[in-house]
Amino acid sequence: LRRGQVPGCRLTGVLRRSGPASVGAARPRPGRGDPGLHPVASIDELVRASDVVVEAAGAEALAEHGPAVVEAGVDLLVVSVGALVDDALRARLCADDAGGPGSGDDLRHGDADGPDQSEPGNRHGRLGGPGEGAPGSGDDRLGGPRESGGPGEGEPGGAGKDAPGSGNNPRHDGAGGPGGPGDGDPAGPGGPGEGEPGGVGEGVPGGRGPTARAGPGRGRPRARGRVLLSTGAIGGLDLLRAAALMGPVHSVRLTTAKRPEALERPWMTDVERRRLHEADGPVTVFTGTARDAVRRFPESANVAATLALATTGLDATWVELVARAGAARVQHRIEVEADAGRYELTVENTPSANPRTSAVTAYAVLRALGDLSATVVVGV
Numbered sequence: 544l545r546r547g548q549v550p551g552c553r554l555t556g557v558l559r560r561s562g563p564a565s566v567g568a569a570r571p572r573p574g575r576g577d578p579g580l581h582p583v584a585s586i587d588e589l590v591r592a593s594d595v596v597v598e599a600a601g602a603e604a605l606a607e608h609g610p611a612v613v614e615a616g617v618d619l620l621v622v623s624v625g626a627l628v629d630d631a632l633r634a635r636l637c638a639d640d641a642g643g644p645g646s647g648d649d650l651r652h653g654d655a656d657g658p659d660q661s662e663p664g665n666r667h668g669r670l671g672g673p674g675e676g677a678p679g680s681g682d683d684r685l686g687g688p689r690e691s692g693g694p695g696e697g698e699p700g701g702a703g704k705d706a707p708g709s710g711n712n713p714r715h716d717g718a719g720g721p722g723g724p725g726d727g728d729p730a731g732p733g734g735p736g737e738g739e740p741g742g743v744g745e746g747v748p749g750g751r752g753p754t755a756r757a758g759p760g761r762g763r764p765r766a767r768g769r770v771l772l773s774t775g776a777i778g779g780l781d782l783l784r785a786a787a788l789m790g791p792v793h794s795v796r797l798t799t800a801k802r803p804e805a806l807e808r809p810w811m812t813d814v815e816r817r818r819l820h821e822a823d824g825p826v827t828v829f830t831g832t833a834r835d836a837v838r839r840f841p842e843s844a845n846v847a848a849t850l851a852l853a854t855t856g857l858d859a860t861w862v863e864l865v866a867r868a869g870a871a872r873v874q875h876r877i878e879v880e881a882d883a884g885r886y887e888l889t890v891e892n893t894p895s896a897n898p899r900t901s902a903v904t905a906y907a908v909l910r911a912l913g914d915l916s917a918t919v920v921v922g923v
Contacts, residue, residue, distance in 0.1 A: 552915075
């Protein structure tokens with residue numbers, strides 16, 4: 544972004560997670576020179592300068608600043624999707640002028656006419672005991688029920704289509720310089736990442752402005768910005784959302800395998816930690832719903848939350864977390880049964896400097912930003 548390598552986008556500022564006292568304290572990394580991150584002192588300053596704000600600082604930052612962004616009519620691209628297991632936060636971000644809080648009309652990741660939201664199976668993880676808290680308030684799938692007439696009116700139309708592009712289209716990716724937005728590591732799933740703060744938001748004006756919605760109905764005033772959920776470390780969500788529109792989704796299962804250190808949690812006992820690190824083979828650390836996976840492993844379950852919110856919901860998506868010693872990559876295996884078909888997708892990503900996060904996550908953000916300002920988008 545800083546180098547202008549994402550066509551149609553410009554970095555307008557970064558609000559650091561550590562707050563105004565250190566906004567000028569961004570330090571260069573070896574070989575990268577002046578970070579040039581355009582620090583700003585407040586979320587208001589960032590919002591005034593931006594058409595899109597990227598959250599890359601974790602659940603607390605999203606809860607603190609996210610509602611203010613969308614209420615100002617600015618689009619919000621969320622990386623810490625796991626934070627949306629908080630029903631109250633999701634309702635604040637989803638609040639709609641016509642539908643009231645929690646209507647889901649502005650939260651974009653698809654809808655599923657899948658099974659009921661009863662909780663499958665045992666909520667207890669195999670390592671660490673029962674999940675915390677009660678299940679959420681029923682249907683937490685995003686997007687709300689479709690109106691008649693197909694995906695035109697209620698669907699996003701590519702928020703930057705009115706924006707001037709670079710002419711370098713069709714677009715397949717939006718990869719910019721090393722390190723992704725703000726040149727910092729993306730925050731860990733569901734909570735703040737470790738190491739260099741990624742900033743609460745990188746504002747990227749694309750020329751669209753906060754008062755127009757692209758696509759059908761383009762040019763109508765709108766009071767709120769949209770909430771756009773990053774695909775992060777996985778793919779296939781477009782196909783699964785289409786399958787959910789065609790008919791019921793019967794089951795969704797995610798198996799994630801990471802290095803033991805990426806799954807170690809403060810609540811684990813000494814016995815559990817030893818088992819995690821000394822096992823010769825894979826160790827199942829957790830089995831349960833996506834909601835409980837995020838609550839118990841907030842820095843390792845963004846993928847679980849994203850998949851759940853795009854398909855059957857947080858309480859009907861089954862998650863297994865596996866510690867695998869010596870694993871060179873982070874593996875996500877997705878299995879879906881639906882009327883539309885049977886789907887299996889296995890993704891193996893190189894981890895970032897933060898072992899809980901895949902390196903490609905930052906580039907997924909760049910790709911999304913490029914799509915928002917592109918005139919031709921492949922894979923909508």
